[in-house]
Amino acid sequence: MTRPTSVEMEPIDDSHHLDKILLQARELSQPIIIDWMASWCRKCIYLKPKLEKLAAEYDTKIKFYCADVNKVPQALVKRGNISKMPTIQLWKDGEMKAEVIGGHKAWLVIEEVREMIQKFV
Secondary structure, eight states: OOOOOOOOOOOSSHHHHHHHHHHHHHHTTEEEEEEOOOOOOOHHHHHHHHHHHHHHTTTTTOOEEETTTTTEEEEEHTTOOOSSEEEEEEEETTTEEEEEEEEEEEEHHHHHHHHHHHOOO
């Protein structure tokens, strides 16, 4: 069986949904990646398919999610402590452990995310 070349990130709707995701991740003792983005953010749009390619590389070890800061309740955005987009966070054991704040070149962001993942997987 061939591996997918990219894995679509599942959107997070609200804090309750994030709680369920974190609980499931804890049960599997797996970290998760959350891409905090906005549909109006050019860098976010450009980065998303690259993150989905990265998600395919870690298909069985880590699950990737995204949250559009304009479509989710502000309580969720506050919980992620998000001030800039894109922000890519790694959560493990129910808490945020590391983050990469994008805004520079996409390939550099992906390299930083890859390094972040390798520290926790």
